[in-house]
Amino acid sequence: MTVANIQISETPLVLYLLRRADDALILGHRLSEWCGHAPMLEEDMALANMGLDLLGQARELYSYAAKIEANGNDEDKFAYLREVGQYRNLLLVEQPNGDFARTMVRQFFYAAFADLYWRAMMRSRDASLAAIAAKSEKESAYHLRHSSEWIVRLGDGTAESHARAQGAIDDLWAFTGEMFWLDDRERALVDAGIAIDAASLRAPWLKTITNVVSEATLTLPTNNWMQQGGRSGQHSEHLGHLLSELQSMQRTFPGATW
Amino acid sequence: MVTATLSDADLRQRAWEIAARVVDPEIPVLTIADLGVLREVAVRDGRVEVAITPTYSGCPAMDMIALEIDLALEREGFLHPKIRTVLSPAWTTDWISEDGRRKLREYGIAPPLAASSRRALFGVQQVACPQCGSANTELLSEFGSTSCKALWRCKSCREPFDYFKCH
Numbered sequence: 001m002t003v004a005n006i007q008i009s010e011t012p013l014v015l016y017l018l019r020r021a022d023d024a025l026i027l028g029h030r031l032s033e034w035c036g037h038a039p040m041l042e043e044d045m046a047l048a049n050m051g052l053d054l055l056g057q058a059r060e061l062y063s064y065a066a067k068i069e070a071n072g073n074d075e076d077k078f079a080y081l082r083e084v085g086q087y088r089n090l091l092l093v094e095q096p097n098g099d100f101a102r103t104m105v106r107q108f109f110y111a112a113f114a115d116l117y118w119r120a121m122m123r124s125r126d127a128s129l130a131a132i133a134a135k136s137e138k139e140s141a142y143h144l145r146h147s148s149e150w151i152v153r154l155g156d157g158t159a160e161s162h163a164r165a166q167g168a169i170d171d172l173w174a175f176t177g178e179m180f181w182l183d184d185r186e187r188a189l190v191d192a193g194i195a196i197d198a199a200s201l202r203a204p205w206l207k208t209i210t211n212v213v214s215e216a217t218l219t220l221p222t223n224n225w226m227q228q229g230g231r232s233g234q235h236s237e238h239l240g241h242l243l244s245e246l247q248s249m250q251r252t253f254p255g256a257t258w
Numbered sequence: 259m260v261t262a263t264l265s266d267a268d269l270r271q272r273a274w275e276i277a278a279r280v281v282d283p284e285i286p287v288l289t290i291a292d293l294g295v296l297r298e299v300a301v302r303d304g305r306v307e308v309a310i311t312p313t314y315s316g317c318p319a320m321d322m323i324a325l326e327i328d329l330a331l332e333r334e335g336f337l338h339p340k341i342r343t344v345l346s347p348a349w350t351t352d353w354i355s356e357d358g359r360r361k362l363r364e365y366g367i368a369p370p371l372a373a374s375s376r377r378a379l380f381g382v383q384q385v386a387c388p389q390c391g392s393a394n395t396e397l398l399s400e401f402g403s404t405s406c407k408a409l410w411r412c413k414s415c416r417e418p419f420d421y422f423k424c425h
């Protein structure tokens with residue numbers, strides 16, 4: 001039995017909300033994959049809790065998108081009944097966990113962005129988005145502090161941890177540019193005061209990243225070629241595998257509830 | 259319906275008192291009124307409407323709290339109450355009442371430092387041990403048994419304890 005994918009009327013605001021919700025859902029799912037596998041109990045709890053924060057952000061954003069779209073969709077349908085090409089998340093967040101250093105570098109790149117992004121979004125003219133931002137901002141601040149401390153500990157640790165952290169930075173760097181990208185539809189929301197111009201966050205983000213990375217005795221790549229596509233549904237093969245696990249229950253037993 | 263002789267204001271007051279007794283399933287010494295999660299109770303055409311605000315985005319206790327409010331009101335004769343979630347203004351730990359802070363401490367959880375500013379998030383923290391009151395404490399883990407708590411240890415009495423983080 002197959003379950004039909006939902007249809008979505010992607011108005012600029014619905015698309016905007018889905019993009020951010022998908023970032024949070026996919027990264028939250030990635031963190032949840034560590035549950036029971038982290039190098040120590042405290043980290044197991046930290047990663048699961050951060051995953052839960054992100055899942056909560058995703059739920060609020062999906063629910064709001066459903067309300068705006070008013071098309072019979074809801075948070076569960078957005079999460080479980082879209083195929084890979086309908087997902088709008090950043091390529092960065094769908095990258096596999098790899099080792100602990102890789103997970104932390106991915107988390108650090110994203111959290112340093114999310115911290116700035118949600119703080120700026122608290123000034124959105126859209127009251128619901130501003131309220132979601134006010135919560136997410138505090139959560140992101142904790143995520144940034146947590147991952148920053150790990151970057152320093154790994155980079156300024158042993159030769160092995162240093163090499164792994166540096167390797168992760170080099171590999172994931174090309175996925176960071178997409179965070180600051182925006183298309184015409186987002187530009188219209190920026191002009192209306194609903195969204196903020198993500199491109200304006202690049203300089204402060206780079207400052208945060210540079211400070212932590214240099215304290216960690218690590219270096220940032222000088223190659224500035226950036227990969228993008230996630231925002232318009234062109235994903236790496238990894239997302240399909242992730243979704244097959246995330247959606248397996250609803251695809252196998254349509255409409256199943258607890 | 260409860261009784262037609264009570265005014266809407268009386269009904270509202272009774273419904274508030276019932277809802278206010280619902281406790282947080284994760285910290286059962288705190289009521290949702292202590293936490294500041296209970297925002298508003300209104301009566302419209304004899305039907306009760308309760309507004310609650312989520313603490314953390316991913317707080318799994320919210321669905322449970324909504325269900326508990328529903329059940330508590332139904333038990334007292336308020337049929338089909340409407341429970342809605344309000345996001346704005348966003349909840350902060352500053353809304354936990356003084357009474358709530360005292361209850362947290364007695365329960366063994368250090369209450370959040372006042373003023374959930376970014377300074378409290380990142381500044382030097384002096385979290386007092388809820389067991390012995392000593393300020394000689396250290397952070398063990400940023401994330402504790404739930405995402406709203408961090409794990410600390412008292413260097414005076416050697417006991418670990420949860421700290422309710424500022425948000």
Ligand SMILES: [Zn+2]
Nearest residue numbers: 387390412415
């Ligand atoms: Zn003590």
